[in-house]
Amino acid sequence: xxxxxxxxxxxxxxxxxxxxxxxxxxxxxxxxxxxxxxxxxxxxxxxxxxxxxxxxxxxxxxxxxxxxxxxxxxxxxxxxxxxxxxxxxxxxxxxxxxxxxxxxxxxxxxxxxxxxxxxxxxxxxxxxxxxxxxxxxxxxxxxxxxxxxxxxxxxxxxxxxxxxxxxxxxxxxxxxxxxxxxxxxxxxxxxxxxxxxxxxxxxxxxxxxxxxxxxxxxxxxxxxxxxxxxxxxxxxxxxxxxxxxxxxxxxxxxxxxxxxxxxxxxxxxxxxxxxxxxx
Amino acid sequence: xxxxxxxxxxxxxxxxxxxxxxxxxxxxxxxxxxxxxxxxxxxxxxxxxxxxxxxxxxxxxxxxxxxxxxxxxxxxxxxxxxxxxxxxxxxxxxxxxxxxxxxxxxxxxxxxxxxxxxxxxxxxxxxxxxxxxxxxxxxxxxxxxxxxxxxxxxxxxxxxxxxxxxxxxxxxxxxxxxxxxxxxxxxxxxxxxxxxxxxxxxxxxxxxxxxxxxxxxxxxxxxxxxxxxxxxxxxxxxxxxxxxxxxxxxxxxxxxxxxxxxxxxxxxxxxxxxxxxxx
Numbered sequence: 001x002x003x004x005x006x007x008x009x010x011x012x013x014x015x016x017x018x019x020x021x022x023x024x025x026x027x028x029x030x031x032x033x034x035x036x037x038x039x040x041x042x043x044x045x046x047x048x049x050x051x052x053x054x055x056x057x058x059x060x061x062x063x064x065x066x067x068x069x070x071x072x073x074x075x076x077x078x079x080x081x082x083x084x085x086x087x088x089x090x091x092x093x094x095x096x097x098x099x100x101x102x103x104x105x106x107x108x109x110x111x112x113x114x115x116x117x118x119x120x121x122x123x124x125x126x127x128x129x130x131x132x133x134x135x136x137x138x139x140x141x142x143x144x145x146x147x148x149x150x151x152x153x154x155x156x157x158x159x160x161x162x163x164x165x166x167x168x169x170x171x172x173x174x175x176x177x178x179x180x181x182x183x184x185x186x187x188x189x190x191x192x193x194x195x196x197x198x199x200x201x202x203x204x205x206x207x208x209x210x211x212x213x214x215x216x217x218x219x220x221x222x223x224x225x226x227x228x229x230x231x232x233x234x235x236x237x238x239x240x241x242x243x244x245x246x247x248x249x250x251x252x253x254x255x256x257x258x259x260x261x262x263x264x265x266x267x268x269x270x271x272x273x274x275x276x277x278x279x
Numbered sequence: 280x281x282x283x284x285x286x287x288x289x290x291x292x293x294x295x296x297x298x299x300x301x302x303x304x305x306x307x308x309x310x311x312x313x314x315x316x317x318x319x320x321x322x323x324x325x326x327x328x329x330x331x332x333x334x335x336x337x338x339x340x341x342x343x344x345x346x347x348x349x350x351x352x353x354x355x356x357x358x359x360x361x362x363x364x365x366x367x368x369x370x371x372x373x374x375x376x377x378x379x380x381x382x383x384x385x386x387x388x389x390x391x392x393x394x395x396x397x398x399x400x401x402x403x404x405x406x407x408x409x410x411x412x413x414x415x416x417x418x419x420x421x422x423x424x425x426x427x428x429x430x431x432x433x434x435x436x437x438x439x440x441x442x443x444x445x446x447x448x449x450x451x452x453x454x455x456x457x458x459x460x461x462x463x464x465x466x467x468x469x470x471x472x473x474x475x476x477x478x479x480x481x482x483x484x485x486x487x488x489x490x491x492x493x494x495x496x497x498x499x500x501x502x503x504x505x506x507x508x509x510x511x512x513x514x515x516x517x518x519x520x521x522x523x524x525x526x527x528x529x530x531x532x533x534x535x536x537x538x539x540x541x542x543x544x545x546x547x548x549x550x551x552x553x554x555x556x557x558x
Contacts, residue, residue: 018325021300021422025329025415046297048479050304052472054414057431059470060519061496064489065479073482094479101486102473103523105493106516116523120532120542121434127403128454131410132429135333136304139418143300150411152336155400166483175407191338193331194381200327200344200373203352204445207380210343214384217340237385240339244382244395253399253544263399263542265532 009190010224024142029190031147032086034180039091043144047179050140054133057125062116063133064099066165066173067092073164077176080160081153090178095154095161096134098126100170117170118262130174137177147182150175158255169260188228192220288469289503303421308469310426311365313459318370322423326458329419333412336404341395342412343378345444345452346371352443356455359439360432369457374433374440375413377405379449396449397541409453416456426461429454437534448539467507471499 008027017023048065056062068074069092077095078087087093100117107114116122138148154161154176161173193199198206198213218235225233233239253263262268287306296302327344335341347353348371356374357366366372379396386393395401417427433440433455440452472478477485477492497514504512512518532542541547 014328015321015324017329018321019422021303022325022329022419024300025419026332028332028334030334042294042297045294045475046301048475049293050296050301052475052478053305053307053469055307055309055429057429058519058522059500059515060523061473061478061515064477064484066484067479067481070482097484099489100523102489102493103519105490107520107524109516110520112520112524114520114523115526119526119528120535121526121528122523123402123542124406124434124453124531125431127406128410128413128431131407131412132414133410134407135411135414136418139415140301140304143298150334150336152404152407155403168484168486171484174403190332194340196324196327196331198343199331199340200346202346203349205343205345205376205447205450207447210378210381211384214381221338236338236340237388240337240382241386241389241391241393243337244339244379244393244401245386245391247394247398247400247543247545249398249400250544252403253542256399263402263532264526265529266526 007189010192010227012192014196025139027190028138028142029188030149031182031187032149033183033186034089034091034147035183036089037181039146039179039181043146044092047137047140047144051133051137054136056129060103062099062103062126063129064097064102064171065133066095066097068095076164077154077161080157080164081151082156084151084153086149087151087153087178090180092179093151093176094137094179095165095173095176096130097165097167098130098172098174100126101168104170114170117260118264120263120265123256123261123263126172127174134175134177141179145181146179147187149178151178155249155252158252159258162255162259167259172256172259172261189224192217192224286468289471289506291471293475304418306469307417307421308467309428310461310466311428312462312465313368313370313426313457314462315368316460318425318458318460322425323371326416326419326423330412330416333415335408339382341378341382341405342408343376343381343450344412345374345376347374355443356433356440359436359443360430361435363430363432365428366430366432366457369459371458372430372455373416373458374444374452374455375409376444376446377409377451377453379405380447383449396539397543399542399544402535402540402542405451406453413454413456420458424460425458426466428457430457434528434531437531438537441534441538451535451538451540468503471496471503
């Protein structure tokens with residue numbers, strides 16, 4: 001399918017973006033086909049320097065990046081992610097690694113025993129910080145004209161990725177991003193989103209707005225797929241519920257555990273009182 | 280302390296940013312003092328529309344925002360975060376909510392049983408997507424001249440925040456951000472980071488580079504605190520290890536469990552084989 005003849009944005013009633021940065025963010029899309037044009041090292045360095053300035057919780061710097069340019073190693077990541085051609089075709093793949101190895105060095109320096117990697121809090125911190133860095137990386141890349149896609153598929157076989165990257169204990173490769181020059185013949189339009197009032201709610205969660213928005217979105221996204229010529233795709237609710245009714249990456253907890261992580265609120269033998277579960 | 284007379288950036292050997300967006304990202308800092316000037320609704324809407332375009336895993340739209348402008352409710356969030364004046368003084372506080380309530384509507388529509396909220400994978404997805412949205416929100420805000428700080432402190436008492444926001448089952452408030460106009464008299468310089476080669480490694484994790492970078496960073500950050508007049512602060516390794524040797528937010532797992540979340544790889548009664556833990 002070719003999209004050079006269609007506009008980037010599907011018309012909506014939303015106000016137009018009021019600055020260039022806002023336009024860049026509003027026109028963001030996941031690009032899965034690359035032209036094969038190179039990414040010069042100077043540009044990559046610029047993108048990485050911008051990414052590094054992203055905030056980390058308590059300024060712990062609990063995150064590291066592994067930057068892959070080697071074709072064979074990028075292919076290996078594509079295989080780990082379940083054979084994704086969108087990964088194999090990228091010039092660069094960056095893996096975002098929750099890094100409590102670095103912070104453990106800090107603990108050892110002061111004769112302390114690090115426990116953050118054994119806490120539910122630590123696992124959330126690591127994943128949130130990885131997401132913050134990934135978005136910063138992608139915005140920096142887009143500002144230089146490059147294209148990206150977030151790759152959650154690295155969690156399909158995280159143990160294999162840990163082996164490939166040589167990751168030590170107390171680290172976990174939580175997400176990745178591709179980087180390359182878009183193949184403009186295969187670049188989709190910007191994907192529609194749920195209505196703003198069902199996404200960003202005022203003062204309190206509004207379950208009715210969420211329900212209404214979900215209904216509207218099923219139709220919006222269906223129309224969008226059809227406009228891209230992807231008539232085989234399901235609706236949002238079909239495709240999302242198909243995936244989310246399965247344990248589709250079934251070694252995440254086990255691999256994190258093998259890396260030393262735990263999902264706890266305190267020392268394991270403390271057996272804290274827990275509120276009754278609703279589910 | 281006043282910093283109007285000092286440059287935003289501490290001089291380094293890193294190459295200068297090559298575009299305006301890269302400059303914006305490189306000059307990012309957490310601002311904890313606001314002037315009290317208003318944030319017009321049009322600007323907030325622009326920032327939220329940009330945030331909404333951030334990617335979500337499998338396009339599940341598994342994230343929602345709750346936007347607080349009410350002074351009393353912002354004060355309540357500040358109290359929940361442990362009495363943070365940087366929260367109480369913000370014009371707007373946005374809470375980023377992992378939202379598997381919306382995706383559960385999709386499952387019910389197709390007579391499926393959602394399990395993603397019971398998986399370690401789902402918890403990582405939710406937290407990563409929240410981080411992606413938070414960084415997008417902050418970049419959008421900064422591009423309009425506003426200041427922000429990420430607030431992990433909402434996890435200090437997540438049950439109280441769930442109550443305040445009226446969050447349903449299968450949702451969790453994972454992080455927040457302040458938004459306001461910076462008090463330029465109290466705005467710090469941009470914080471230094473670990474050396475790039477110890478943050479973004481080529482092809483493989485480099486434990487030696489991480490160790491060397493951590494040593495360098497202890498001195499870099501110490502000098503920076505002194506330059507801000509904050510001589511009472513510790514080094515990076517002191518402050519990080521002090522926090523990370525404690526279970527400092529001790530109700531995260533219990534509250535997630537009460538909301539219906541689990542950190543599993545499969546159905547609870549399946550008792551999967553797990554690799555031996557390294558820790």
